[in-house]
Amino acid sequence: MSKLEIDTDYLAAQLKALLAIDSPTGFTDTIVRHCTRELERLGMSVELTRRGAIRAVRQGSRRSGARAIITHLDTLGAQVKMVKDNGRLELVPIGHWSSRFAEGARANIYSYNATHRGSILPLKASGHTFNEGVDEQPVDWRQVELRIDARTTSKDETLALGIDIGDIVAIDPDTEFMDNGFIVSRHLDDKAGVAASLAALEAMEREKVRTPVDIHWLFTIAEEVGVGATAIVAPEVASMVAIDNGTSAPGQNSSEFGVTIAMADQTGPFDYHLTKKLIELCGDNEIPMQRDIFRFYRSDSASAVEAGHDVRTALVAFGVDASHGYERIHLHALESIAQLVTAYVTSPVDIKRDLEEISTMKGFTKQPSASHDGE
Incomplete structure (x- = not known):
């Protein structure tokens, strides 16, 4: 089946709502509730793991050999490493991101009994005091601190506020949707992917399309720390397409427009046959596409x-400029990805052998083979 029309207004509205919810890894209950409600509104029955990873199965013509579309709800963030003698907070990052992008950020501090606001600042934050020292200090998480917007100048006063080691720090997204389709925000990784996934599902429900196998819509909560999909993939799933960010940067081929199909990441090549199918679906449906390889990257897969x-x-990706920083994407990429997802999940199952977990050589896949001289 060909691609479906995507409601981009719905896609953008979902992305706005997702970005408004703090969800650093380890602090995802609220966004799980939000996503679950939306899936149920779309008519899905939702299952949750103990910690909150989401599985919603849209029934197809058969259960075995199911396909999965996977995104993650968690984002980067920080935790309180130490309450300092001056009342400010030393931080450690949640996920892998540079303190360079933390400097100047506004943030929520979630203690067990209250929420406080604050700013992440370099240790030498005043040019009037430190002069050139402001520009000469190293870039490192030990070189920043969180200034709390409360009356505190000592460790005891901060502890009295209820703030302590281990408290979660959620970074403000500072979101801007522009009239020309560009979207600038922190945490587009991977809330933009979640919005594209929901938009594809909305299109399928609106058009009441049937699929050859069950489709598992998966939403994980710990991808940024490397363990997102460890406990959510059901045994009947034969293939899984992750939606995540691609890096639009010098030396990369990703784009903020169309679909970027990852051929490999730091863990190695993606599946030859599934990736080839996605590339062919882009061609058949006139979906703009480019390929890329990511050296310092891994996803739920x-x-x-x-x-x-x-x-x-x-892995299908939306190109992100300044990934894990002040990120920028374009709505065109999200629409293109949602179109590809609808084309993929409605397409015929090519590898019949995948309907079984274990089988014989009969029906086993073939890859091109060059002839060689000698034995």
Whole structure:
């Protein structure tokens, strides 16, 4: 089946709502509730793991050989490493991101009994005091501190506020949707992917399309720390397509327009046959597409395979400028990805052997083979 029309107004509204919810890894209950409500509104029955990863199964013509579309709800953030003698907070990052992008950020501090506001500042924050020292200090998480917007100048006063080691720090997204389609915000990784996934599902429900196999819509909560899909992939899933960010940067081929299909990441090549199918679907449906390889990157697909799930994996990406920083994307990429997802989940199952977890050589896949001289 060909691609479906995507309601971009719905997609943008979902992204705005997701970005308004703090959800650093380890602090995802609120966004799980939000996403669950939306899935139920779309008519899905939702299952949650103990910690809150989401599985919503849209029934197809058969259960075995199911396909999965996976995104993650968690984002980067920080935790309180130490309450300092001056009342400010030393931080450690949640996920992998540079303190360079934390400097100047506004943030929520979630203690067990209250929420406080604050700013992340370099240790030498005043040019009037430190002069050139402001520009000469190193870039490192030990070189920043969180200034709390409360009356505190000592460790005891901060502890009296209820703030202590381990408290979660959520970074403000500072979101801007522009009239020309560009979207600038922190945490587009991977809330933009979640919005694209929901938009694809909304289109399928609106058009009441049927699929050859069940489709598992998966939303994980710990991708940024490398363990997102370890406990959410059901045994009947044969193939899984992750939606995540691609890096639009010098030396990369990702784009903020169209679909970026990842051929490999730091864990190695993605599945040959599934990736080839996605590329062909882009061509057949006139969806703009480019390929890329990511050296310093992994997604939910890696954690699924490492956990022992024998599934074919692929990654489709929306190009992000300044990933894990002040990120920028374009709505065109999200629409293109949602279109590709609808084309993929409604397409015929090419590898019939995948309907079984274990089988014989009969029907096993073939890859091109060059002839060689000698034995």
